[in-house]
Amino acid sequence: GAVVSQHPSWVICKSGTSVKIECRSLDFQATTMFWYRQFPKQSLMLMATSNEGSKATYEQGVEKDKFLINHASLTLSTLTVTSAHPEDSSFYICSAREVTSGYNEQFFGPGTRLTVL
Amino acid sequence: GENVEQHPSTLSVQEGDSAVIKCTYSDSASNYFPWYKQELGKGPQLIIDIRSNVGEKKDQRIAVTLNKTAKHFSLHITETQPEDSAVYFCAASSPYKLSFGAGTTVTVRA
Numbered sequence: 299g300a301v302v303s304q305h306p307s308w309v310i311c312k313s314g315t316s317v318k319i320e321c322r323s324l325d326f327q328a329t330t331m332f333w334y335r336q337f338p339k340q341s342l343m344l345m346a347t348s349n350e351g352s353k354a355t356y357e358q359g360v361e362k363d364k365f366l367i368n369h370a371s372l373t374l375s376t377l378t379v380t381s382a383h384p385e386d387s388s389f390y391i392c393s394a395r396e397v398t399s400g401y402n403e404q405f406f407g408p409g410t411r412l413t414v415l
Numbered sequence: 416g417e418n419v420e421q422h423p424s425t426l427s428v429q430e431g432d433s434a435v436i437k438c439t440y441s442d443s444a445s446n447y448f449p450w451y452k453q454e455l456g457k458g459p460q461l462i463i464d465i466r467s468n469v470g471e472k473k474d475q476r477i478a479v480t481l482n483k484t485a486k487h488f489s490l491h492i493t494e495t496q497p498e499d500s501a502v503y504f505c506a507a508s509s510p511y512k513l514s515f516g517a518g519t520t521v522t523v524r525a
Contacts, residue, residue, distance in 0.1 A: 302458075304458075332513075340517075340518075341504060341515045341516065341517050341518050342459065342504070342515050344512065344513070347511070347512075391458050391459070400510075401446065401447040401466060401508070401510070402447050402508040402509065402510055402511065402512070402513055403447065403449070403461075403464065404449075404513060405461065406451070406458040406459045406460070406461075407458050408457055408458045409456070409457060409458040411456070
């Protein structure tokens with residue numbers, strides 16, 4: 299149980315284009331999903347927290363107009379990187395938290411490698 | 416906010432030996448301490464976790480200890496195998512946010 303998927307697993311795009319990444323909880327309902335960014339040989343950095351049906355909460359320094367997050371259902375959250383630039387190239391990872399857990403138990407997706415040319 | 420420090424940054428062990436990774440945290444309100452294993456190009460995989468009302472937890476070759484007074488927790492891997500080679504992250508969590516350590520690259524030498 300507690301499986302989280304991401305799509306696509308990797309994407310290459312041209313500078314200036316937008317890219318959408320999907321995160322799905324496959325076997326549980328997730329009221330809260332999280333988006334992280336990871337640079338090579340570094341730790342995970344939380345970008346934003348999204349709750350189903352409400353606006354995402356962004357961490358300090360993360361541009362909400364650049365990283366659009368939609369959490370339309372209890373099993374799906376999307377991250378859209380708008381007008382992508384080479385500095386947005388990174389490994390993006392989502393996680394999901396089960397509804398019933400009183401603790402912040404997060405299950406992570408396999409990640410999406412974004413390369414902006 | 417929460418600050419998690421993790422040591423060592425790299426660890427090389429002989430196959431069959433034990434590996435120990437230590438983390439400290441700053442926020443006494445943190446109540447959940449997971450450990451993740453991340454292989455190259457993949458997302459983090461939860462390997463064990465411990466809640467603040469427990470001092471020790473074991474799952475086969477992996478164990479975690481928590482000292483709330485000292486605000487530190489540790490991961491112990493016994494009888495290491497080559498497939499244990501990966502990056503390990505500790506994390507400390509309030510009910511709403513996970514804060515990660517910087518990671519430990521573990522290499523198990525055959």
